[in-house]
Amino acid sequence: MSHRLPAAGAASKGRTGLSDGVRIRAGETGILPSGRRQGEATPLPTRERTPHHTPLGQSETIRAQARDKEEYCSLAAKASPCPCVAPRRALHVESINHSWSDDGIWLSELNRTHPGVTPSWAPALCEAAAVALSRHHAPPKAFRIIADGEPSEIRFRWTPPVPSQISGNANELDTTMHGAYAISLRSVEFRMGLVAIGRAEACSGADWYVAPPGAGLDENGLPDLDDPRVRRLEVSGQDKGTLGHRTHVKEQQLRLGRSSIPGIAAVVGFEIAMVRLEHVATQGAEQ
Numbered sequence: 001m002s003h004r005l006p007a008a009g010a011a012s013k014g015r016t017g018l019s020d021g022v023r024i025r026a027g028e029t030g031i032l033p034s035g036r037r038q039g040e041a042t043p044l045p046t047r048e049r050t051p052h053h054t055p056l057g058q059s060e061t062i063r064a065q066a067r068d069k070e071e072y073c074s075l076a077a078k079a080s081p082c083p084c085v086a087p088r089r090a091l092h093v094e095s096i097n098h099s100w101s102d103d104g105i106w107l108s109e110l111n112r113t114h115p116g117v118t119p120s121w122a123p124a125l126c127e128a129a130a131v132a133l134s135r136h137h138a139p140p141k142a143f144r145i146i147a148d149g150e151p152s153e154i155r156f157r158w159t160p161p162v163p164s165q166i167s168g169n170a171n172e173l174d175t176t177m178h179g180a181y182a183i184s185l186r187s188v189e190f191r192m193g194l195v196a197i198g199r200a201e202a203c204s205g206a207d208w209y210v211a212p213p214g215a216g217l218d219e220n221g222l223p224d225l226d227d228p229r230v231r232r233l234e235v236s237g238q239d240k241g242t243l244g245h246r247t248h249v250k251e252q253q254l255r256l257g258r259s260s261i262p263g264i265a266a267v268v269g270f271e272i273a274m275v276r277l278e279h280v281a282t283q284g285a286e287q
Contacts, residue, residue, distance in 0.1 A: 103140070103157065104139075104140040104154075104157040105156055105157060105186055105190065106158070107126045107130065107156060107158045107183070107186060108123070108126050108158065108159070110125065110126055110182055110186065111123075113189060113213070114189070114196040115195065115196070115217070115221075116195070116196035116197040116199070116209065116210075117185070122182075124178065125181050127161065127165055127168075127169065128174070128175045128176075128177075128178035128179040128181075128182070129178070129179035129182040129183055130160065130161045130179075131165060131169040131175050131179065132176050132237070132239065133156070133158060133270060134160055135239065135270065135271075136270055136271045136273075137273065138160070139156070139157050139158050139159070139160065140155045140156060140157040141156055141273055142154070142156075142273065143155075143156055143183070143187070143274060143275055144273065144274045144275070145190070145191055145275045146274070146275070146276050146277065147187075147192065147277040148278060148279055152191060154186070154187060154275075156183070172239060176237040176270065177235075179237060179268075180235050180237025180268040181207070181208075181235055181237075183237075183268045183275060184235045184266035184268055184275060184277075185208070185210075185233075187268075187277060188210060188266060188277060192264070192277065193212055193213070194210040194211060194212060194264075195211065196208050196210055196233075197209050197211050197216045197217055197230070198222065200232055200233075203258045204232060204258060204259045205234060205253050205254045205255070205257015205258070206233055206254060206257060206259070207235045208232070208235070209225070209230055209231070209232060209261075210230070210231050210233045211227065211229050211230045211231065212229055215227060215230075216229055216230045225261060230261060231261065231263060231264055232254060232257070232259060232261050232264070233264050233266060234263060234264070234265050234266065235250075235266045235267075235268070236250050236265075236266070236267045236268070237267075237270065238267070238270065238271075239270050240270075241269075242272060243267050243269050243272070243276060246267045247265055247267045247276045247278055250265035250266070251263075251265045251278060251280045254282070255280060255282060257282075259282070261282070262279065262281050262282055263279075263280040264277060264279055264280065265278045265280055
């Protein structure tokens, strides 16, 4: 007895009704040597995935994103009932201490301890600092930090910039300013135990708001300016020469700002490898 072949439409319908990874050979009849009857699904061979199937560099990116997502979900699950909304991270003093080592301080770790510096902006500030530093020094470089008249030393470490980073930071004024942000924030963190919690508004007389780790943020993760531990930080950078009266100029700028929050003036000298930090009390505010 002859067997009637299924219509083309029926064969197509049979294939679309199956899950991916199986197929039906539409002309088979009888019992096959393997014991499988005509019309039964034949598993497709599994193709082993090789790096060739992923664009160059994408596989490493995917793995890194997976690790970041796993860490994020783990932290979010501990801190919030809903893992989709993770609260802004609260920092502790020990997180600062872990940033220092006998070999020096890596500028590239700025975002690890400063919640007010976003993960996307921190690398740009550190890149600018690397370019500004490399104009005069090779890493690591010891900086003299003078905080309220008391001297100390920090050894800063950075990766020497490549030509594309140098050309991308060819504007000396912008690069010096952004590099000074990174240097001053790490210096304030080291000497005063303060971290950035956000940028300061225009006319506030300052560039940043800083506070002790875990302080100065409201329930939404925004700077809480009613917190008495918050300070304003005004930063200035100088590529060459001595600092001169620049510190006094920054102190006066803090006093003239439309804010009663006490401030800190930070002046960074790249060529002379020096940072000056001075507390500034405003009228009617306690330091």
